[in-house]
Amino acid sequence: MFQTFGINHVGFLLQCATWTVVLSIIALAGGAIGGAIIALMRLSRLAWLRWIAQAYIYVIQGTPLLVTLFIAYFGVTNLGYDLPAIYAAGIGFTLYSSAFLGEIWRGSIQSISKGQWEAAFALALGWRHTMLDVIVPQALRVAIPPTVGFSVQVVKNTALASIVGFVELTRAGQIVSSATFQPLQVYLTVAAIYFVICSTLSYASRRLERRLRQTAN
Amino acid sequence: MGYLDFSGTFARGDLFVHGVMLTLTLSIAALVLGMCVGIVGALMRLSSSKVLSSIAAAYVELIRNTPFLVQIYIVYFGLPSVGIRISEMTAAILSLTLYAGAYITEIVRAGIQTIGEGQREAARTLGMSPYLTFRYVVLLPAISAIFPALTSQFILIMLASSVVSVISVPELTGVANDVQGLTFRSLEAYLVVAVIYLALTAAFKGAFALIDRALFSFRYAGR
Amino acid sequence: MLLKKLAIGLAAMLAIVLPAKAESALDTIVQRGTINVGVGLGTPPYGLMDASMQPDGYDVSVAKLIARDLGVKANIVDTTAANRIPNLTSGKLDIVIYSFSITAERAKAIAFTNTYYVDQQVYVGPADKPITRIEDLAGMKIGVTRASTNDIVMTKKAVEGVQLQRYDDDASTSQALFAGQVEGIVTSGALARAVEEHNSALKKQFIVAQAPMGIGLRRNDPDLLHWLNTELFMLQSTGELQALQKKWMGVEVDLPRF
Numbered sequence: 001m002f003q004t005f006g007i008n009h010v011g012f013l014l015q016c017a018t019w020t021v022v023l024s025i026i027a028l029a030g031g032a033i034g035g036a037i038i039a040l041m042r043l044s045r046l047a048w049l050r051w052i053a054q055a056y057i058y059v060i061q062g063t064p065l066l067v068t069l070f071i072a073y074f075g076v077t078n079l080g081y082d083l084p085a086i087y088a089a090g091i092g093f094t095l096y097s098s099a100f101l102g103e104i105w106r107g108s109i110q111s112i113s114k115g116q117w118e119a120a121f122a123l124a125l126g127w128r129h130t131m132l133d134v135i136v137p138q139a140l141r142v143a144i145p146p147t148v149g150f151s152v153q154v155v156k157n158t159a160l161a162s163i164v165g166f167v168e169l170t171r172a173g174q175i176v177s178s179a180t181f182q183p184l185q186v187y188l189t190v191a192a193i194y195f196v197i198c199s200t201l202s203y204a205s206r207r208l209e210r211r212l213r214q215t216a217n
Numbered sequence: 218m219g220y221l222d223f224s225g226t227f228a229r230g231d232l233f234v235h236g237v238m239l240t241l242t243l244s245i246a247a248l249v250l251g252m253c254v255g256i257v258g259a260l261m262r263l264s265s266s267k268v269l270s271s272i273a274a275a276y277v278e279l280i281r282n283t284p285f286l287v288q289i290y291i292v293y294f295g296l297p298s299v300g301i302r303i304s305e306m307t308a309a310i311l312s313l314t315l316y317a318g319a320y321i322t323e324i325v326r327a328g329i330q331t332i333g334e335g336q337r338e339a340a341r342t343l344g345m346s347p348y349l350t351f352r353y354v355v356l357l358p359a360i361s362a363i364f365p366a367l368t369s370q371f372i373l374i375m376l377a378s379s380v381v382s383v384i385s386v387p388e389l390t391g392v393a394n395d396v397q398g399l400t401f402r403s404l405e406a407y408l409v410v411a412v413i414y415l416a417l418t419a420a421f422k423g424a425f426a427l428i429d430r431a432l433f434s435f436r437y438a439g440r
Numbered sequence: 441m442l443l444k445k446l447a448i449g450l451a452a453m454l455a456i457v458l459p460a461k462a463e464s465a466l467d468t469i470v471q472r473g474t475i476n477v478g479v480g481l482g483t484p485p486y487g488l489m490d491a492s493m494q495p496d497g498y499d500v501s502v503a504k505l506i507a508r509d510l511g512v513k514a515n516i517v518d519t520t521a522a523n524r525i526p527n528l529t530s531g532k533l534d535i536v537i538y539s540f541s542i543t544a545e546r547a548k549a550i551a552f553t554n555t556y557y558v559d560q561q562v563y564v565g566p567a568d569k570p571i572t573r574i575e576d577l578a579g580m581k582i583g584v585t586r587a588s589t590n591d592i593v594m595t596k597k598a599v600e601g602v603q604l605q606r607y608d609d610d611a612s613t614s615q616a617l618f619a620g621q622v623e624g625i626v627t628s629g630a631l632a633r634a635v636e637e638h639n640s641a642l643k644k645q646f647i648v649a650q651a652p653m654g655i656g657l658r659r660n661d662p663d664l665l666h667w668l669n670t671e672l673f674m675l676q677s678t679g680e681l682q683a684l685q686k687k688w689m690g691v692e693v694d695l696p697r698f
Contacts, residue, residue: 063376064376078221078404173290183298187290191288194284202281202282
């Protein structure tokens, strides 16, 4: 019944790694929408909006992602919705990445100097136009390197979805390990696959940062 | 379902208390040991020896670009097959330390780099001994500069320690796993630990703010 | 014209109303065309990935027979032992076939069918350290799978001096034993055989408890429960269930009924 860790297993791991990528993309796409809302709320002139966004960030950044995932996983269905694991995991990761992307983007927007706002207002541009046409395009450039950097965290953290029973790369590693009883080989392979994905993203983030610094000078 | 029933969960209060103690032990041990690794790592990273600096760089990259969960599996399930066998507590502290050490290496390195060569030269010109220069011109300002980053790192370590529940360490999240198995009320168990983690985060943020004021009073002098 | 519109409208309404009226999961499953079955793919020989990386094992084979006789597709969902009941009650899964031992405590939260296998919870430890009584485990580190029957049994027996280590699934528990992280484990007889086969230094030593296993489903669904019991009865009379037992467990067992 026992199998020897071989090419079939590596193929299975790579196949499940695509789920890691899919889940990461869902998390980043959902987080982009949520993060934009959070960033704008944080910069709003309405105190209660700022307060809600701040409380949200505090809660998400103050609890382990694993616990957030468990709550999303069991909570969504507790409310009476019947969702497959991928959606439950997607919701959990969206909650998580919204908070972090929101903070990264708020920082980027605030890094644009006050003078730009003043100049735009002097030209009689409204808040909406100043934000969308003047500030956001400049902030975007600042935001790209840390956003790519954060995507490394997201890819790594999707490993936690294995604990709530979503079959991605890490869970695939557990399954293969239980069939082969060769945990070291299996998990080192798993780690190598993550390393390839994450170090590519890390490298891209650093390149983008350097280019940004060069153009800024 | 659809409604919440916390009675079974609250009845296991003693388990949660044990879980909190273990979470604190793990986080503090990992921070202290991670600091040691981080300082050595940063010195290696900045050393003129190419070998030392690339070893440190490889360590940092390997840890930062693979999931913590997979690192734990390698340490706990993988290492015994090459003859290295450690208990689950040791494995938990070792993996947390390696994980924290990589991030702290980068924090400390950035901190040391903020101290310009000019300041060191100025101190030497004033006749300060190398030891005094290191202590007052390099170390103290560097620690003060990295303190906020270390604070958030500690919170991140504490939150990451939730993952060691998978190797049967009954810290806070492990307790929630056990309690949901006993009560069959999963959401309630995780909501309770979420609130406990939030309280711990708030308490530590407050405590670190106090320490910051006390230690680095010079930063606040002019205000 | 008006009549035609009315008829179409009525038909549309019926189409909406009828499925909503189908309260039993049995009808929902047949209409949906798939049945969501929770299994553990890290619990050989009950659930595993075969050499060509397809789900297989005793539990998975039973799931496939059930899907065949329902005339639907089996959606095999990998889950953990601790998540079996929450995944059922929350509606993520229709049924759980996961070496699921029947206990009176669990039966308050979910419903069980008649037995489809009877296993034992056994102690597995080093062959050169024979142990015959549970009391003699005192002072040892023993691995169990969190929230599984072996965890429940060992927790309830609460043998003085035994340090229980709880892992998320059987895969981790058996790995902990091979890695020497625990001195012994309490696990199903089926997994014990697999462990012995893999490592001759480890041996099944004594039976801790009997473990009759059933298929889990949500409570308050007499139709689905009755259908599953009928199905199990039929699979036994055709001999298909016994064939699967022989194939995966190497033995045929008597299946007591409620």
